[in-house]
Amino acid sequence: MDYRDHFDFMKNRNKFFTISIVLLIVGIIVTSIFGLNFGVDFKAGTGLDINVGQAVTKEKAEEVFTGINLKPSVVSIGGNNDHVSARFDIILTDDQIKQINAAMVSTFGDKVSQEVNTVSPDIARELGLKAIYAVAIASIAICIYVSIRFEWRFALAAIIAILHDACVVIAMFAIFRFEVNLPFLAAILTTIGYSINDKIVIFDRVRENLRFSKIKSTQDLSNLLNNSIWQTMRRNVYTVLTVLLAAICLFVFGSESIKLFALAKIIGLTSGAYSSICIASPLWYLLKNKSLSSKPRATAVKE
The missing domain is CATH 1.20.1640.10 (Multidrug efflux transporter AcrB transmembrane domain)
Known part of the structure; x- marks a missing residue:
């Protein structure tokens, strides 16, 4: 044809x-x-994926991090607005990760769960x-x-x-x-x-x-x-x-x-x-x- x-x-x-x-x-x-x-996968730093168990705004999540003097480079909200993703350009210590978890639990309740992804420079x-x-x-x-x-x-x-x-x-x-x-x-x-x-x-x-x-x-x-x-x-x-x-x-x-x-x-x-x-x-x-x-x-x- x-x-x-x-x-x-x-x-x-x-x-x-x-x-x-x-x-x-x-x-x-x-x-x-x-x-x-x-993202954290290709540069040194720590990524936190936090499920807070309820609807949350980006501003509210940022307030929690500001309250403990740990400000992430990127904060985003996903899922059903109950999932907070935070990316830090530094490698967080175990104490800092526990501090963030405690602040989230204090703000949003006991249903908070988090996943940590840390990548070293090498x-x-x-x-x-x-x-x-x-x-x-x-x-x-x-x-x-x-x-x-x-x-x-x-x-x-x-x-x-x-x-x-x-x-x-x-x-x-x-x-x-x-x-x-x-x-x-x-x-x-x-x-x-x-x-x-x-x-x-x-x-x-x-x-x-x-x-x-x-x-x-x-x-x-x-x-x-x-x-x-x-x-x-x-x-x-x-x-x-x-x-x-x-x-x-x-x-x-x-x-x-x-x-x-x-x-x-x-x-x-x-x-x-x-x-x-x-x-x-x-x-x-x-x-x-x-x-x-x-x-x-x-x-x-x-x-």
């Missing part, structure tokens, strides 16, 4: 590239100036390095797989696109100052894994169409790629919407500890669907088109 009357993704590829470049540049600038909002550095290694290893493994399964042009386009997806999630978290923690890293890795699935679906159709097409010009290549995208569009949309719906439900109805993971997944899924069509496919088109242009043209035979 010919999809020439549909939206031409190859013709508008520069618009897509511009949108992505602008977003990533803004993310780089914000990250360079302000850095990422690292562990924070180790987690940061392992996060970088994990993303790098996943990217290299995917690149090798796609190179073996398809060809190097597909692999290069795919790896650039999935790195784009990871950077988009990081940029959005940097711009809006969301907390970066271990669930965020899990979301990045699952985004990379899911993103490559979309790209493989499109690339597999491109490869199949190449077997039955004669590509003689740039326009032929553009038509083939646009047709391949539209032939797989319904499957990709349905798949993304299904997973996206689950991620949105986790964000809306999930506990406070999983909300940032769900948010990172929502951003990553959206970026992955976008990059499969608007970044990876045009990149492969540019690489393949360059190989067509480099082929020697047959010289005319003089009579």
Whole structure:
């Protein structure tokens, strides 16, 4: 089926590239100036998750901490407004943790329970390095797989696109100052894994169409790629919407500890669907088109 009357993704590829470049540049600038909002997992400190057993406001929780001269860097309310999350940039001692618990019990009653998460500077550095290694290893493994399964042009386009997806999630978290923690890293890795699935679906159709097409010009290549995208569009949309719906439900109805993971997944899924069509496919088109242009043209035979 010919999809020439549909939206031409190859013709508008520069618009897509511009949108992505602008977003990533803004993310780089914000990250360079302000850095990422690292949670306790990636910097030394103590995190407290306190269930007070009743509805509480952020202001009331902050008053309790102020009353004992222990002011956290971040205080948030979650759950059914009965869950207080407090993040300290210092490592609290056992006495300070007991002091906070006693103050909470005194204010809210005996139903108070708390969970403590403490990370030392050495562990924070180790987690940061392992996060970088994990993303790098996943990217290299995917690149090798796609190179073996398809060809190097597909692999290069795919790896650039999935790195784009990871950077988009990081940029959005940097711009809006969301907390970066271990669930965020899990979301990045699952985004990379899911993103490559979309790209493989499109690339597999491109490869199949190449077997039955004669590509003689740039326009032929553009038509083939646009047709391949539209032939797989319904499957990709349905798949993304299904997973996206689950991620949105986790964000809306999930506990406070999983909300940032769900948010990172929502951003990553959206970026992955976008990059499969608007970044990876045009990149492969540019690489393949360059190989067509480099082929020697047959010289005319003089009579």
